[in-house]
Amino acid sequence: MSPLRLGWLGQRDDRARLLVFLLLALSWASLTKVSSAGLALGLALGLALSSGLGPLHVARRLRPVFSLLFLLLLLTPFWHPPGAQPLVASWAWGPSDLGLASAGLLSLRVLALSTLAIAALDVAPFDQSLQGLRGLGVPAPLVHTALLTQRALARFREDLTRIEAALAARGFRGRGPSAIPTYSAVAGGLLVRSVGRAERLEQAMRCRGYEGELILPDPPRAGLADWFLVLAGLALALALPLAERLA
Amino acid sequence: MSSLLEARDLGYRYPDGQVAVEGLSFTLAPGERLGLVGPNGAGKSTLLLLLTGVLTPSEGELLLDGESVPKGRLAELRRRIGIVFQHSDDMLFTSRVSDDVAFGPRQTRLSPDETAIRVDEALRAVGAEELRERVPQHLSGGEKRRVALASALALRPEALLLDEPTSDLDPRGRRELRALLEDLELATLVASHDLEFVLALCPRVLLIDGGRRVTCGPSREILGDEALMLAHGLERPHSLTPHADPHHPGGSHAHAPEED
Structure with a gap:
């Protein structure tokens, strides 16, 4: 892109x-x-x-x-x-x-x-707008959460696309009440993955100096x-x- | 040789009591490239997290420049020891490559000018200047790996810990990464199942299994010991098998120093 x-x-x-x-x-x-x-x-x-x-x-x-x-x-x-x-x-x-x-x-x-x-x-860019909101006094935790959520959602979509492809490859059509347990399992799996990913992400942030407060660049x-x-x-x-x- | 990083009888137990690392000792000298090999579940990734202070050892100690690293020096440890995770995606959490690379310098409160210099320098070092404004989810595996490496280099670490650096790379990406790491001239600890890569890059390897040190010494000697490799769920690299092509990438570059 x-x-x-x-x-x-x-x-x-x-x-x-x-x-x-x-x-x-x-x-x-x-x-x-x-x-x-x-x-x-x-x-x-x-x-x-x-x-x-x-x-x-x-x-x-x-x-x-x-x-x-x-x-x-x-x-x-x-x-x-x-x-x-x-x-x-x-x-x-x-x-x-x-x-x-x-x-x-x-x-x-x-x-x-x-x-x-x-x-x-x-x-x-969306992150630039979020930093603008921070400059207008929007609380930092809200802005930081939105900043990280943007990328997390993109990864969530990637996971979902992969799971959908894997299900389709095994003949899953996703129709009718019989599909509900599969959808539940997918939702559970995505949740577990997200938790694991959040842990690794925090580790990666700590390795690069994060101590509990995200520091954003000062607005010009x-x-x-x-x-x-x-x-x-x-x-x-x-x-x-x-x-x-x-x- | 003086050590930059030293693990002394390092141990770690998971909260459920399971032992991940036990009594593990080794040294990493400035500028040295050390391979960390072992089967799945040997404790390689856990060891890397211990070495960067993300996990706190249950036993033993970690020494930086020969001095113990207490909790108060964790920030210094993380600044001087960079890590690149197995999955580059775990390291790319903002919506722009340049912001990801700038993350470390910003968290360590470097000035905006210095941050910009570090970002330029790190992206140039990994040949990823053209990716600066790209969105992480649109990068290829190799590009993500380079950006993840740049994000670690932006803190100008003295040592780099790499967890399975070739796991999502094609042969060209693998070759480029090897050349890049050779050019960096940093102390490097490479945890990998890709034994050809380890052999080509690291003169010395540390073999661990079940969280314990098995042996540490010259790569060609350890990785070439078929019985030892098989006993620990590994295989001798192809380039070390008799009659292997001497021009194979891993075959002729490993120069082993004396064991520590």
């Missing part, structure tokens, strides 16, 4: 990037108008695409969100808040005007926040561009809710 090439947003101070993401997320989550939520989605997309993420990448990452939205769009229009009028007069329990507006608003907000999260997290000093990013993010976070109130 080629190394991740950082776009302009990825090159910013991790704390600044994540702080802007948090400010915008808090602000955009409270939007109440479809038009401003649509504008927020446009801004999030612009941010993602201009910072080097391809449209295909963004679409692929949004795929699980679309699945969630499908359910939302299917059910929310049938919501009848006080004052709602049915869209079809003869079908009182059918979709309502306010229900449909809520579905649109919720969908746009979810899409805007998800796209924003993609822009914030996918523009730099924030530059002018980083401060500009924070100020621009703050302005943007205030702008949309303010515009809604003034409108």
